[in-house]
Amino acid sequence: MNKPGPKVIISDIELNKAQQTINNLSYRDDILVALSIVLISQGKLNQKEIGTVLGVSISTVKRMIKDFKKRSSDAESTVQPAWGGDRRSFLSWEEENEVLEQVTPKAMQGQIATVADIQGFLEAKAGKKMSQQTVYNILYRHNWHKVVPDKALPKNDSENLVRLKKPFQKRYTWQPLTPCWKEKTFV
DSSP states (O other): OOOOOOOOOOOHHHHHHHHHHHHHSOTTOHHHHHHHHHHHHTTSSOHHHHHHHHTOOHHHHHHHHHHHHHHHSOTTTOOOOOSOSOSSOSSOHHHHHHHHHHHHHHHHTTOOOOHHHHHHHHHHHHTSOOOHHHHHHHHHHTTOOOOOOOSSOTTOOHHHHHHHSOOOOOSOOOOOOOTTTTTOOOO
8 A cells, every 4th residue: 555645735836836827728728628538537526626726717627628529539430419500390392392392282272281281281290289370380391372362253343342342431530639528529
């Protein structure tokens, strides 16, 4: 068994000089990164304590360890997915397009293609239940729009429409302000 050596006594002045040396280093310096890796791996200090010693935050210690692992591992062996893209969709663009292509002939013939019908096809393809708003979002994403019927039949003539309209009855009117406004009666 090894015998413990004499206890090392460090003065406050020496400690301050050592702390200033650490503070002068960039937090990305290889020495600080390697020191944090060694201290973590040997279980001597946790990330919070390492951050206190090095004069950086806990998140910086986590980032240094992550960057070290990334640099030390082979870039070819570990491929991480890039940020971005659609992480919430049940189906990919191509799968959504396949389902909508099934409904397109029915819709182009003038038959009714309701959102409930399309929702059923999409749920069958995804294997999950979907909200109606999700179906509307998919339709919007694929440039589908709701066909609104004409407001009037093409054979109607304008004279018949004017004759059948009800006259608008005014319940009140706007009038200019007069000094005797209390005496005025409204229509």
